[in-house]
Amino acid sequence: MNEALFKKYNVPVPRYTSYPTANEFEVFDAQRYLKAVEASNNAIADNISFYIHVPFCRHLCHYCGCNSVAMAKPSRVEEYFNTLHKEIDLLLPHLRKNRKISQIHYGGGSPSSMPLHFIRSLNEHLLEAFDTIEQPEIAIECHPGYLDTTDWQYLLDSGFNRFSLGIQDFNANVLNTVNRRPSILSLEDIMNILRKGGAKVNFDFIYGLPGQTVAEFVSTIEAAIKLHPNRLVTFSYAHLPSIFKRQMILEKAGLPPQTEKLKMFEEASKLLQAEGYCAIGMDHFVLPDDDLNVALQHQTLHRNFQGYCPRRITAQVYAFGVSGISQLDEAYAQNTKDISAYISQVNANQLPIAKGYALASWQRITREVIECIMCNNSVNWNDMAKRLHCSVDDIKHAIHYDETQLKELQTDGLITFDTNSVKLTNDGMTFVRNVAATFDPMMRNNHKLFSKPV
Structure with a gap:
């Protein structure tokens, strides 16, 4: 990619994990959330996806x-x-009992560094309440x-069948600089255990950290x-020290230049695809037979919010724990971020909803357009019109379609x-977020803070 193109498009834009x-x-x-929950029981895509947030590290x-x-x-x-457990019991009576779980996902924080019997107990609680689809995804970061x-082995015995390993980098100096502890076991030993247990494995890496070079990454x-993981994810480090104060330490350590950061991704992408991995979305690489x-x-x-997935795995997402975001057909709802609150x-028998968003009809259309381009690399207007009736x-009209902008992107x-x-x-x-932003009426004169694509 030429430098002029990189400078033009490597500007802050939303990640579009959700829309809005x-x-x-x-x-x-909570009242508005429960109204959306009740409506979600009658959604066309009515599988249940549970997200549990564990904030502790x-x-x-x-x-x-x-x-x-x-x-x-x-x-x-x-x-x-x-x-x-109490929050789960507050929500479950509002979900239709004949619906099926397709996905359970634990994120954080660091859920796997907790006493693991707590995690197992939550799985049992949820899986006793509903049947599952065939081959549900039970995943943990x-x-x-x-x-x-x-x-x-305990996590395997607790029902997990997908593991996302936060490796970030194999270089000990890089890990030390960012205060990341390396693996206790060798990755070879971990892979042997998980494969023997029939699980699928993701490796997560971050590029753009201090000490990283193209050759090193x-x-x-x-x-x-x-090690042949099922999926390999290369996350672009999002440097937002005005929001996340700890990141100032990395700024002082010295971040690689943006052009070097892009080269890390480009070279990694070429290498992965040459070795048979298929590019998915912005940052995922998967084996050819992957879902x-x-x-x-x-x-x-x-x-x-948990990442890319086939539609059979997720539909309506119900989140538990601090900061968890439920993603329903008609609304989003986010729990309070304060643990004490x-x-x-x-404990007062109140769902801990703090923020959210009820979508207008044009926003639901826009969400489908943006998701389609972000996930499937294309949008066919006639096909989408049939799907959305x-x-x-x-x-x-909903997306404020602007052919002038599209001509510039094409040029x-x-x-x-x-x-x-x-x-x-x-x-x-590489710049799918920029393309998606052209279909987003809410980006007109939007001065909110976003990360850069690379």
């Missing part, structure tokens, strides 16, 4: 932009997990710096490929388009 984006959320309450990595806090006293951790052989990816690649080939790839409200004109080599479709080019996939 989370920084558009406003004051919301045994120590905090400097790059982290998640809602995480330093490890609390054991009694406080136990109180938090007890409160999760893992910090391998705290798990020994017995721990990995490529070396990390080469080592990862030899994500199959969904992409059928143009049915989906995305939520969370515990207090749930509206006209092409209705769609284009710059990011897309091709005609009257019936828009398709990303290879360069366009």
Whole structure:
């Protein structure tokens, strides 16, 4: 990619994990949330996806932009997990009993660094309440710096069948700079345990950290490929020290230049695809037979706050724990981020909703358009009109369709388009967030803070 194109498009834009984006959320309450929950029972896509947020970390990595806090006293951790069970019991009566679980996902924080019997108990609570679809995804984000052989086996025995390993980098100096502990076991041993248990494994890496170079990051990816994970994710480090104060430490350590950061991704992408991995969305690479690649080939790839997924896995997402965001057909609802407030409200038999957003009809259309381009690399207006039971004109009116903007993107080599479709080019996939923003009326004169694509 030429430098002029990189400078033009490497500007802050939303990640579009949701639409509208989370920084558009406003004051919301439990009553409005429950109204959306009741409506979700009758959604066309009515599978149940549960998200559980565990905010605690045994120590905090400097790059982290998640809602995480330093490890609390054991009694406080136990109180938090007890409160999760109570919150689940507050919501379950509002869900139709013949619906099925398709996904359970634990994020954080660092859920795998907690006493693992707490995690197992939550799985049992949810899985006793509903049947599951065939081959549901029960996933957990893992910090391998705290798990020994017995721990990995315990998680397998607790029902988990997908593990996302937060490796970030294999270079000890990089990990030390960002305050990330390396794995206790060798990755080879971990893979052997998980594969023997029939689980699928993601490796997560971050590029753009202090101490990283193109050669160093490529070396990390080469080592990862030899272990043959099902999915490999290369996250762009989002440097927002005005929001996440810990990141100032990394600024002082010295971040690599933006052009070097882009080269890290480009070289890693070329290497992964040369070794048979398929590119998915902005940052995922998967084996050819992976569910994500199959969904992409059928143009049915989906995305939520937990990441990319085939539509059969997720539909309506119900979140538990501090800062958890429920994603329903008609609304988003986010729990309070304050642990004390969370515990207090749930113990008072109140769902701890703090913020949210009820979508207008045009926003629901726009959400479908943006998700389609973000996940499936193209939009066919006629196909989308049939799926949404509206006209092409209705769609284009909702997104403020602007052919002038599309012509500029096409001239710059990011897309091709005609009257019936828009398709990303290879360069366009790097800047898919910029392309999606052209379909977003809420980005007109929007001065909110976003990260850069690279």
